[in-house]
Amino acid sequence: MNIIFLGPPGAGKGTQAQKICDALNIPQISTGDILRRAMKEGTETGKKAKSFIDAGQLVPDEVIIDIVKERLAMDDCKQGYILDGFPRTVPQAEALDTFATIDSVIELDVKDEELVNRLSGRRVCVKCGATYHISMLNGKITCDKCGEELIQRNDDKAETVLNRLKVYHDQTAPLIGYYEGKGLLKKIDGAQGMDNTTRAILDALGAKA
Ligand code: AMP
Numbered sequence: 685m686n687i688i689f690l691g692p693p694g695a696g697k698g699t700q701a702q703k704i705c706d707a708l709n710i711p712q713i714s715t716g717d718i719l720r721r722a723m724k725e726g727t728e729t730g731k732k733a734k735s736f737i738d739a740g741q742l743v744p745d746e747v748i749i750d751i752v753k754e755r756l757a758m759d760d761c762k763q764g765y766i767l768d769g770f771p772r773t774v775p776q777a778e779a780l781d782t783f784a785t786i787d788s789v790i791e792l793d794v795k796d797e798e799l800v801n802r803l804s805g806r807r808v809c810v811k812c813g814a815t816y817h818i819s820m821l822n823g824k825i826t827c828d829k830c831g832e833e834l835i836q837r838n839d840d841k842a843e844t845v846l847n848r849l850k851v852y853h854d855q856t857a858p859l860i861g862y863y864e865g866k867g868l869l870k871k872i873d874g875a876q877g878m879d880n881t882t883r884a885i886l887d888a889l890g891a892k893a
Pocket of ligand 1: 693715716736737738741743748769770772
């Protein structure tokens with residue numbers, strides 16, 4: 685099954701995509717993770733992407749489309765995949781239609797107020813990428829999974845968060861209508877707690893946990 689996870693930053697796309705990928709045994713393709721890795725490794729793509737990401741802007745379509753096209757051609761995608769964070773613009777969705785067939789689009793719906801709280805309180809592990817919310821950490825600054833340091837992503841800082849939400853509403857939200865028109869969209873309440881959300885997504889996909 686080829687699935688897209690759509691939704692604003694902070695809606696839980698990454699966390700839920702990971703759970704659903706585990707349940708369905710398919711890879712999670714996170715364009716944000718791919719770009720952050722490229723930045724860390726200092727590749728040409730990483731250098732190109734950095735200023736956009738730090739400002740909360742989208743990297744140019746032509747950069748990200750080629751990355752996804754190459755990734756989806758790999759063997760592990762033959763049995764299906766979840767795209768987490770792609771497409772984010774209508775031109776990206778149109779390009780995707782030329783090299784992939786999508787079966788379902790899951791839209792995670794969460795109100796802006798809750799998103800600002802989630803993103804500005806988010807902390808991530810520098811090593812394994814596990815995410816936490818500051819309200820659950822009780823002052824702890826290391827990762828439960830690997831013991832490394834937890835940091836705030838540059839683009840989770842308050843001023844950038846507001847910009848990312850604006851970018852979502854302006855450039856990505858039109859994809860809701862795009863996929864509704866194709867009869868692929870399944871809207872899920874992303875504020876019903878983690879486990880309930882996972883169950884609702886599996887139900888919507890007609891899959892079992
Ligand atoms: P994410 O981790 O999905 O929130 O992505 C972090 C940042 O990476 C975004 O704010 C964008 O700057 C960039 N990015 C990730 N995916 C895309 C995409 N499909 N198109 C353009 N920029 C992207």
